């Protein structure tokens with residue numbers, strides 16, 4: 001656990017970067033510090049590994065005041081990942097990752113074996129170990145940065161805007177990868193970003209800072225969306241917070257109704273409604289519009305079908321149930337108005353409607369009110 005107790009950082013020029021910060025970061029969780037530029041996120045993060053010293057107050061790691069520990073020893077248990085990875089340009093990728101184990105006295109062979117394992121863990125081919133950082137894409141360099149920070153197997157990982165230099169698609173992949181890694185590694189991660197969507201996706205708890213280094217709210221993401229503490233948090237959290245909040249509500253109680261499907265090559269069904277066309281594994285191919293011409297000699301072809309909308313995975317992708325948001329999105333984005341529900345393998349299991357999502361939502365509200 002990491003604990004900030006009334007921590008203030010005043011720089012020599014008088015700037016108060018962090019003002020009386022008190023919060024606890026639970027072990028084994030991802031906690032995100034978010035806020036506008038200059039609100040003291042980086043300063044707070046760096047006070048944990050003593051790259052910056054607090055002016056007053058205490059930072060404790062596992063109950064021990066960091067100010068009383070030798071920085072080198074403290075940092076052995078704390079991995080650090082920064083924007084644009086900060087790799088050594090003249091060392092190979094493998095040697096970059098092996099740096100900390102080598103510094104800790106491991107043999108070269110053992111450090112390199114460990115580095116190879118880590119490259120695999122972060123989803124990079126082991127052959128990339130021979131390359132130099134400049135020979136990798138930004139996203140790949142970022143993965144190397146994560147592998148390097150994990151090399152000594154530290155229980156704590158500090159990540160300062162690690163994904164902000166890559167494009168949105170790569171960034172999303174890296175976020176998913178981090179969540180996957182965390183499920184496996186169970187580290188205590190403090191993650192700094194100025195992107196509220198990233199904070200809400202990654203954080204089990206999110207600390208919102210305002211300029212002047214004051215903590216505006218510290219809460220679970222669903223709570224931030226549902227009940228922002230004040231105007232500042234509300235405007236920082238941004239638009240559509242009601243809709244985004246659906247992402248945190250389980251679609252457990254939602255009714256999945258029967259949906260008429262037809263395989264490619266089968267006879268065109270006689271119905272005036274839309275029909276979902278599926279492949280041999282019951283995965284959706286597209287929609288057959290009522291009176292559509294996507295047929296040859298009375299059988300359904302894959303050409304000319306209406307493309308489908310997003311899919312509602314009833315298993316939620318991580319062994320959990322899907323969210324009301326994904327169910328609602330499936331219903332709203334489907335050309336037929338029927339949201340397509342699929343199982344973990346992508347096979348169609350039925351349909352959901354916007355009305356059934358709203359019914360599940362009011363049931364969840366009633367339950368919350370009587371709880």
Ligand SMILES: Nc1ncnc2c1ncn2[C@@H]1O[C@H](COP(=O)(O)OP(=O)(O)OP(=O)(O)O)[C@@H](O)[C@H]1O
Nearest residue numbers: 011013015017036037038039040041042043044194
């Ligand atoms: N060495 C320094 N001397 C004086 N002021 C500093 C110093 N380092 C940071 N600051 C100031 O402290 C405040 C907080 O800076 P910090 O880098 O922690 O913010 P941040 O929230 O991480 O911002 P960003 O998102 O832009 O990186 C800012 O006003 C900054 O200008």
